Amino acid sequence: MASQIVLISGCSSGIGLATAVFLAKDADKRFKVYATMRNLAKKGQLEEEGKDCLGDTLIIKQMDVCSDESVEKAVKEVLDAEGRIDVLFNNAGSGFFAASEFVPISVAQDMFNVNFFGTLRLIKAVLPSMKARQSGHIINNSSVSGIMGIPFLEIYSASKFAVEGLSESLAPRLQQFNIRCTIIEIGPVDTQIAQNAQDWTKTLEEPDEKTKELKKIWDGNFVALCSKKMDCYEIAAIIQEIILGQNTKFRCYTHAEFMAGALAAKVKNSATNEPIEIMTKLVFGKREDEN
Numbered sequence: 001m002a003s004q005i006v007l008i009s010g011c012s013s014g015i016g017l018a019t020a021v022f023l024a025k026d027a028d029k030r031f032k033v034y035a036t037m038r039n040l041a042k043k044g045q046l047e048e049e050g051k052d053c054l055g056d057t058l059i060i061k062q063m064d065v066c067s068d069e070s071v072e073k074a075v076k077e078v079l080d081a082e083g084r085i086d087v088l089f090n091n092a093g094s095g096f097f098a099a100s101e102f103v104p105i106s107v108a109q110d111m112f113n114v115n116f117f118g119t120l121r122l123i124k125a126v127l128p129s130m131k132a133r134q135s136g137h138i139i140n141n142s143s144v145s146g147i148m149g150i151p152f153l154e155i156y157s158a159s160k161f162a163v164e165g166l167s168e169s170l171a172p173r174l175q176q177f178n179i180r181c182t183i184i185e186i187g188p189v190d191t192q193i194a195q196n197a198q199d200w201t202k203t204l205e206e207p208d209e210k211t212k213e214l215k216k217i218w219d220g221n222f223v224a225l226c227s228k229k230m231d232c233y234e235i236a237a238i239i240q241e242i243i244l245g246q247n248t249k250f251r252c253y254t255h256a257e258f259m260a261g262a263l264a265a266k267v268k269n270s271a272t273n274e275p276i277e278i279m280t281k282l283v284f285g286k287r288e289d290e291n
Contacts, residue, residue, distance in 0.1 A: 003032040003057070004243065005082045007075070009065050009122060010092030011035035012042035015141065015189065018232035019089060019239050021050045024058035026240075034078050036063035038092075065092045065118030075125040084133060087243055088126045090119040090163075091141045095156035099215070102205040108155045115159035120166065130179050137180040139242060140167050144187050144255065148275065151283050152218050171250060182242055187255030188226035189235060214284065221283050230254060 006023055010016040020035035035046060040062050050058045063074035078085055094114045119140055130136030145153050146160025164183065171181040207215070238254055241247045 003029055004086040005034070005078065005084055006031050006087040006089065006243070007034045007036070007078055007085050007122075007126070008089040008091055009036050009063065009118065011046055011060070012037040012039065013045065015186070015232050015235050016089075016091040017046050017049065019091065019236040020046065020058060022233055022236035023240060023243075024050055024053040024056075026057070029057055031243075032057050032059070032082070034059050034061055034074075036061045036074055038062070038064040038066075065121060066113045068121060071118075071121045071125050075122070079129055085126050085129060085136070087137045087139065088122055089139045089141070089239065090122055092118050093141060095153065097152045097215075098155070098204050099152060099207055099211050100154040102207050102211075103155055104203055104205070107203055111155050112159050112162070115156070116162040116166070119163055123166075123170070127174075127179075131177045134178045136178075137182070137243065138170075138174070139182045139184060139239065142167070142183045142185055144185055144253075146183075147185065148279065150222075150279070152215060152222075181250070183251050184235075184239065184242065185251055185253045186235065187253075188229040189254075190229045190231055218283050221285070225282065228255075 008016050008020050011020045016035070016037075020033045023031040024033045024035075035050075035058060037043060037046075037060075040060070043060050046060060047054060054060075061074050061077065062070070064070040075085070092114060094111055096111075100108070123138060126136070126138070130138075140163055142163050143156075143160045145157040146164045149157045149161070167181055167183045174181050235254055238247070238252065242252055
């Protein structure tokens, strides 16, 4: 059986790196992975962790998801080399914690350019060949905060809500071309997303005193909520299950327990205030471990 050709964005660290290495090291060689990143100067960790399969089942390429030209070039090179792309994993993403009124519009636009328009660019680039072959699978990396809006993750949540809407709208139509569409709903993971956003956070405006106080409360509660972080390779194993059809759900949750109450309330009672009340208690209420 021929290896599946997998294209992954955002592979310099975190989930992208782990998924690229995990799939490339598959003992049965069921995958050939094209791992991409914006800045090839950051490929050292990927090369080190994937050194046993580099150049064989793991190919590293430059691709900036914020550039039409870069995305089109990378996709064309893979199609020219392999004749097809079986799986696209839209992984590249960025985020930071801030109250939205203190985020410059230009910074919010930059985040949408990575998280939403980067996803859309890659989908647009791979779909013509997938439709022509009547085969393919698009996996979009979303987040629990793409279903339930989380305070101080407002711009990030909005960008992931957009990914959710795009994916939901695409899925029924792509089924007519035998193309699967999956959203992976990720909870707390041990990644460098906060560190990678440091350049953006330097541009944020100074919040008012009340907002600073709320952020301190939020910091304690949200850290407690996110205490059980998954390892990136655990996420990679879930993604492999999705690709192999061992998990065929449209929405695949990695953390069944994370914010389960708020998510259930939204699905069941979206026309009421219950989801907002639950979220308010989670992030601004007094924790059980506090005196």
